Amino acid sequence: MKNIKPTHSFQKDISNCGLTGFISKSGKLVEGSVIIKSISLMHDRGNGLGGGFAAYGIYPAYKEFFAFHLMYENGPALQLTEEYLEQNFHIEQEEDIPTRRTPAIANPPVFKRYFVKPLETVEYKEAVEFKNMTDEDVVVHHVMRINNEIEGAFVVSSGKNMGAFKGVGYPEEIAEFFRLDEYKGYIWTAHNRFPTNTPGWWGGAHPFTLLDWSIVHNGEISSYGINKRYLEMYGYLCTMLTDTEVVAYMLDLLIRKHGLTPELASLALAAPFWDMIDTLPEEERKLLTAIRQVYGCALLNGPFAILFASNEGLIGLNDRVKLRPLVCAEKDDFVYMASEEAAIREICSAPDRVWTPRGGEPVITKLNKGVV
């Protein structure tokens, strides 16, 4: 397999997207119809060129296996990818991702899912014994190879007990197509896309994922170039033609690989301005100075509101000067985050508390211990 995909030059994605998500901290399973209702309320924040969902807790029967959601644009891509997967993975189960024909979705690609574990190949043993790689590292490596080297094949998600469902259409149409009303999860996020400068294609819809990280994003990451080059040094290859992709890989690098807490990782992505850092007490000032120095290339510039989810929980984050909306609410053990309060009130009419986080202040909600 050789690299035949263009290493594109990035064009900015100025967008007015809508996003919403929620978590049940105790792991209560919620039907897909709830998140569909919430994102549908913000129909007009998108333009029909991208909708998507991430759901956690949907594959309990295979929760020990990496759930690969694959998108194929052509037959050879499917064949090549399946050969590649068979060479490198034990495939516990493979199946078509159930879809429903709907008039709004004219020419969908083919979607399949595979529940897998890395095979103990020579390459795997070498990686684990001599390169200090974990199973997760091996999976990331294979995801990058499939995305980058097999034309027309894209890994839509690759985490355990979770999945991403996305495509070209309004989110409610994508939900109908993927039959999301038939899934139940304890974390859901959704995105309604309004792309203006990058293509509205199936792989470019949100969420963007890696392992169990999933990102939905409203805004424009103008630091994409520097973020992308920084990630390439660590083996992450950006192939999805949209800025948001870097956030998924950056979180994997900062949190999983470098061991930063979600709080510290958020401070690297949305670092306070220097003049604010200067006013902080000595210890904090030292910490934040170190983060800005070490992770200057991880700083996200430009306006953004993002939700990132994983098997640990759900986090909301704004850019430092809050150039995109983000509202949060709490009700019992549920936490909601959305672009508009109305999108929350649509599915939780009387929250205990509604608030708007400050720019650069992460809202971190973790699943209770023992849920996963």
Add this chain to the structure above:
Amino acid sequence: MKIDAQGLYYRDLNIKIRDAVAGGAEKIELTNVNGQYYIGDGINRPVTITVNGVPGNDLGAFLNGATIVVKDNGQDNIGNTMNAGKVIVHGHAGDVLGYGMRGGRVHILKDVGYRVGIHMKSYNENKPVLIAGGKAGDFFGEYMAGGVLILLGMFSDDPDKAKHGFRFGTGMHGGVIYVRGQVDEAKLSREVGVFELTQEDQAELQEYLKDFCHDFKLDFKKVIGDTFVKILPKSKRPYGNMYCPMPR
């Protein structure tokens, strides 16, 4: 006249409101509102529209004489380029309130978001007034060119939050901001300074706050019962020398 907005698309709801206004309705009550954009935009008759539920963004944009009363929380961009009339919100509201507002009043009972009062302006008798009873986010009064902003910091759901955010008055070059109690001078922009109120200021402030207290049935004595400070721009042209010094 009542309109049930349950599940109504924003365009259909706004057509119903406009038809009601054109038909001579004086009081319009909307029930089950949730997220519909542009409610009351550009209405130029003195009707009163009561909103039950959370209205969507750009409530009362280009409003020209009507009164909108929101019984719940509001979202972003309320009173965008508003000309005359009044918006009353009995909860909190979001970012960019009163953007380019040039007349009328906006009264928010609780907290407000970022960039409130951005580029408000005034001319002769057209003098917009925006009052937030709670706390405010960063960039309060950003690029403000005229009109009056008042921040009370009294009615907030978040006792731990600071009364106002950073970059207060960034680019402000006209108008006035009154704050109940003190301001955190470390959070003020370079373009503004803190002053004491004159007697004329006091009289003007009292008139605005009486109106605010009347709308929310608040005790005026309690609201006025603390000192206020006045924030003014130091220059009418804060960026005049940004690229090249201006000839004197």
